[in-house]
Amino acid sequence: xxxxxxxxxxxxxxxxxxxxxxxxxxxxxxxxxxxxxxxxxxxxxxxxxxxxxxxxxxxxxxxxxxxxxxxxxxxxxxxxxxxxxxxxxxxxxxxxxxxxxxxxxxxxxxxxxxxxxxxxxxxxxxxxxxxxxxxxxxxxxxxxxxxxxxxxxxxxxxxxxxxxxxxxxxxxxxxxxxxxxxxxxxxxxxxxxxxxxxxxxxxxxxxxxxxxxxxxxxxxxxxxxxxxxxxxxxxxxxxxxxxxxxxxxxxxxxxxxxxxxxxxxxxxxxxxxxxxxxxxxxxxxxxxxxxxxxxxxxxxxxxxxxxxxxxxxxxxxxxxxxxxxxxxxxxxxxxxxxxxxxxxxxxxxxxxxxxxxxxxxxxxxxxxxxxxxxxxxxxxxxxxxxxxxxxxxxxxxxxxxxxxxxxxxxxxxxxxxxxxxxxxxxxx
Ligand code: SF4
Numbered sequence: 001x002x003x004x005x006x007x008x009x010x011x012x013x014x015x016x017x018x019x020x021x022x023x024x025x026x027x028x029x030x031x032x033x034x035x036x037x038x039x040x041x042x043x044x045x046x047x048x049x050x051x052x053x054x055x056x057x058x059x060x061x062x063x064x065x066x067x068x069x070x071x072x073x074x075x076x077x078x079x080x081x082x083x084x085x086x087x088x089x090x091x092x093x094x095x096x097x098x099x100x101x102x103x104x105x106x107x108x109x110x111x112x113x114x115x116x117x118x119x120x121x122x123x124x125x126x127x128x129x130x131x132x133x134x135x136x137x138x139x140x141x142x143x144x145x146x147x148x149x150x151x152x153x154x155x156x157x158x159x160x161x162x163x164x165x166x167x168x169x170x171x172x173x174x175x176x177x178x179x180x181x182x183x184x185x186x187x188x189x190x191x192x193x194x195x196x197x198x199x200x201x202x203x204x205x206x207x208x209x210x211x212x213x214x215x216x217x218x219x220x221x222x223x224x225x226x227x228x229x230x231x232x233x234x235x236x237x238x239x240x241x242x243x244x245x246x247x248x249x250x251x252x253x254x255x256x257x258x259x260x261x262x263x264x265x266x267x268x269x270x271x272x273x274x275x276x277x278x279x280x281x282x283x284x285x286x287x288x289x290x291x292x293x294x295x296x297x298x299x300x301x302x303x304x305x306x307x308x309x310x311x312x313x314x315x316x317x318x319x320x321x322x323x324x325x326x327x328x329x330x331x332x333x334x335x336x337x338x339x340x341x342x343x344x345x346x347x348x349x350x351x352x353x354x355x356x357x358x359x360x361x362x363x364x365x366x367x368x369x370x371x372x373x374x375x376x377x378x379x380x381x382x383x384x385x386x387x388x389x390x391x392x393x394x395x396x397x398x399x400x401x402x403x404x405x406x407x408x409x410x411x412x413x414x415x416x417x418x419x420x421x422x423x424x425x426x427x428x
Contacts, residue, residue: 005047005260006060007033011298012089012097014039019059025051030071030233032087033059041097041299042087044233046258066235066258073231079146086227088234088299092125092188092217093283095300098224101214102143108150109212111143112197113221115156115163116181116188119284120411121418122303124238125218127253129156129163132222134170139221141173142228147214152176153197154218157183184364184390185286185423186324190215192363204352204359234299235259241270243306243417244277251418257297264293266304278307278337278413285411286325286387290333307413313340315382317408320372320396323351323358325387326410334410335385344379346372348392366391373399383408394426 009016017034027033027045034043048070049063074085084099092114113136117125129136140152154167158180168178179197181187187196190208193215195201200211208215216224219238226232236258242251245267252270263280267273281288282295283302291304317340319331326334328345335342348369350361361367369392376384383406386396393409400407409415409423421427 002049002062002064003265004052004060004062005049005258006058006296007043007046007260008058008296008298009034009043009056011043011259011300012041012095014097016057017043019054021051021054021059023051023054027051027061028072029066030073030235032233039097039100041089041099041234042085044087044235046235046260061260071232071235074227074233079142079228082228082231083142083146083224086223086233088220088223088227090217091219091223091237091300093287093300093302098216098220101216102146104147104209104214106147106149106209106212106214108148109214110151110153110198111140111147111149112193112213112215113140113152113154113218114188114193114215115154115218116193117157118185118188119286119303120185120420120423121242121251121305121414122240122284123251124240124253124302126156126160126163128219128222128238128255130166131255133163133167135222135225136218137167137170137176138229139223139225140176142224143214143216143221144175149214150175153179155179155181155193155197157181157187159183186363186389189324189360189363195362201362204354204361237297237299237301239266239297239301240303241266242303243414244274244308245306246271246274249418259297259299261297262293263291263295263297263304266297267293267306273306276309278310281305281307281414285414289330305414306417308416310337310413313338313383313408316341316343316380317383317385318343318376318379318381319345320369320376320384320386320388321345321347321351321358322388322392323348323360324363324389331385331387331410338385338408340383343381344376346376348372348388364389364391366395369395370399373403373405377403377405381405385410390423390426393423397424
């Protein structure tokens with residue numbers, strides 16, 4: 001049966017792509033349909049079919065659900081050109097064009113494969129390593145070759161024993177090691193990873209490249225392998241679908257979902273929504289945003305989570321914003337859905353503006369939250385909505401309950417939908 005696939009022209013940092021097809025054109029899966037404009041990545045048809053709409057934001061293709069192996073291959077080119085022309089972007093959510101990231105020299109530095117998957121509930125990266133560790137491993141070797149790295153690290157939480165065992169089995173190069181991470185949010189944040197794996201705490205304004213390091217998500221590495229070895233462009237995404245679904249609270253992983261697939265179709269494939277729900281989150285509970293069933297999968301989509309209905313707040317909320325969590329705008333949206341006034345907004349004192357957004361001075365290491373909690377109470381907050389990391393949530397919980405201030409966390413509705421422990425006190 002034919003379906004419509006809506007491919008956004010902007011699925012990466014930088015400007016939207018420029019369409020190079022017209023309505024009525026027939027396109028083959030893998031064919032380039034929009035060209036990069038400055039910094040960005042080309043866009044390729046994720047299905048074969050007829051282009052039924054082109055506008056300034058999207059290209060819509062009517063086509064049949066494709067087979068993984070059927071696509072028009074990329075033209076030949078050297079390693080960097082293959083990666084660039086494949087239109088790959090950071091699939092951990094950042095959307096930084098991989099062709100630009102791997103078009104640098106790091107002079108014998110390190111490539112870190114980021115398998116932290118630090119958002120709760122999501123597990124498509126870990127599943128992918130378990131299913132095809134060699135593809136990720138080869139992608140790391142290609143990335144190291146492209147940038148001139150002397151070493152590679154695969155950073156993955158220690159709790160994922162099976163995935164660690166699988167990837168260790170395929171490592172044949174002594175330059176590559178596995179680094180077991182702690183199970184804390186936001187351990188996969190770029191500077192947190194460098195701190196934990198290399199022992200260097202970068203200032204908020206610094207980039208990984210300043211210590212000759214490149215960090216790249218593991219699914220992105222598998223797409224690099226596919227581009228280099230098969231000439232396969234970025235056409236599909238691995239996605240965790242979870243939450244309030246018929247069949248129970250089990251995270252389901254869908255591999256190779258065509259870019260442009262409707263969120264609603266994916267939820268139906270996972271069993272459909274089970275009764276009333278609060279919202280549909282795209283990506284993880286900390287950093288994700290609310291979407292509708294008509295929104296579509298992009299190159300950076302990691303999760304689709306159907307949450308429990310919102311509990312209504314019984315008092316004005318004080319918002320405590322984390323540099324590595326939900327933005328103030330997202331927290332205000334959540335407060336509204338909880339039927340609450342916002343009494344005040346505070347930002348964690350580790351959060352500073354750098355490179356155009358909030359960054360944490362030392363991600364995941366609590367600087368103390370007592371003054372923020374007291375300031376929010378003074379502003380009239382009768383309850384808190386926090387977006388803090390694991391360690392800071394733990395700190396808030398050592399004070400707020402003593403002051404009889406109830407605490408909500410931005411992840412609550414997603415975690416409740418999965419019957420998981422709420423982000424509050426650190427679990428022993
Ligand atoms: S220390 Fe503060 S800003 Fe940093 S991750 Fe924790 S809550 Fe966020």
